[in-house]
Amino acid sequence: MLDLILFDVDGVLLSEERYFDASALTVWEMLYSQKYLGIRSENFSPDPVEEEIRRIRKELFIDDQVLSLMKSYGINANWDMVYLSFSHQLIVLLQQLLPEHRVEIEHIITKEITRESIEKIASLLKNKTIQIDYASFLEDFSTGPSQNQSILYYLNNVAEKRLGIKTDVFSPTSLLWEICQETFQEWYLGDQLVPESIGRETYQSGKKGFLSNEIPIVPPERIAETLEMLRNKGIKLGIGTGRPTIETIIPLREMGLLSYFDPERIITASHVLDAESRFPHRAPMAKPHPFCYIKGWLGLQQDDEQVIDFQINPSDAKKLMIVGDSVADYLAAKEIGCCFAATLTGLTGQEARGKFEELQADFIVNDMTEIPSIL
Incomplete structure (x- = not known):
């Protein structure tokens, strides 16, 4: 589960x-x-x-x-x-x-x-x-x-x-x-x-x-419906993104989507940069480094040094799914040992299917609205 x-x-x-x-x-x-x-x-x-x-x-x-x-x-x-x-x-x-x-x-x-x-x-x-x-x-x-x-x-x-x-x-x-x-x-x-x-x-x-000119992958109301379905299953929702905090919060709030995510589990590039400035000898920590996803698992209040060195045990890793569109997301999930669902809504669209099949991603979906169906 x-x-x-x-x-x-x-x-x-x-x-x-x-x-x-x-x-x-x-x-x-x-x-x-x-x-x-x-x-x-x-x-x-x-x-x-x-x-x-x-x-x-x-x-x-x-x-x-x-x-x-x-x-x-x-x-x-x-x-x-x-x-x-x-x-x-x-x-x-x-x-x-x-x-x-x-x-x-x-x-x-x-x-x-x-x-x-x-x-x-x-x-x-x-x-x-x-x-x-x-x-x-x-x-x-x-x-x-x-x-x-x-x-x-x-x-x-x-x-x-x-x-x-x-x-x-x-x-x-x-x-x-x-x-x-x-x-x-x-x-x-x-x-x-x-x-x-x-x-x-x-x-x-x-x-x-x-x-102020952001474009959602699918209409915001469909994203909201999908997120609501997942929350109703008792699943917590978070974010692990290469965007800075301001560029994450503002568009999601304007589209009415921010409230679906646990604020303790919204991890952005701003948090990665903070960690890199504190521990420069451990940089880089941007994806495909799993830092943002491990911090999302542990919560925003977890100390960065503990996040860097943390290893999720295999039984807990099975309780985590990462949803991403890139090889970097896949590599981070592989490092953690958790489930990965690839969406075909990135730069190359449906052409990415072959790559994710080659990598043996756990799931491949056309877009994020299909996530409830694979659960």
Whole structure:
């Protein structure tokens, strides 16, 4: 008998489309805005029209092939997707500055990459003829590491291969990762909500944000009906998501869904970041690391250090189900030893069925409304 079901949010309850749009816009800004690398003469705007957003995402992620490849490696957090994509393009750009600026590049690539580093790279790129090759990501990562988050560190291998410089500067605990994360937050939240989220005004103002334009996977009333059916079976409901808290609470509340979830079991990326800041030597803890789901099992008040080291015994693991749309969710469930239900409402939709069949997911459902039927 199940005691608890923990739901991922993106691709399960809410559509990921706006998150992917914001990811593309973040990389686009950091490449083209004069506040970042400022390459080429493309006109940057913090408020692009919908047609422009579609064009940017299509070009940058090669018709979402880049997103699909990252997902296949278990990368689920959009912050990590932005960091991977931008850092890779940064390496490709630096390669084009060799050998003329080898000394400067070696200095940059072997230290923490900061906003000052980005300014220095922008000055080196100024008035240079630069080739942008988004598809090179597929080439460099098609034979990357195995399915785990070491792909974030694999950027160091790519840098050594392309630049001939050995480095360990690329990691999910780097300052560059923080810059990518905060810039993404600016796009997703918009000028009004950014100060509450990251403690400062937007670095580049004029962004409206996407938070008020969320798209549910199925109509909210059907989600509510499903959650009510599960609660009536005596099952507690929680959340384990790569979204920050503010981006989880606001849309679920507006859709009338928040009250179905136990507030002690709503675990977000904000809680993961807090744990990583307290125990940096244990990072990364984003999915596919099972931290958010184990904390959801134990409850929000459980100390993070105990959560990190906690092992759910096999008999208790049978009382937990994780509902997710990604390989990262599956890997977290496998690590815990609990039941996993895959929904076919993520980036690749029904095409994901083959992958989850290959992984031998416990259940595969078209969408979350089918969860009561598999119980």
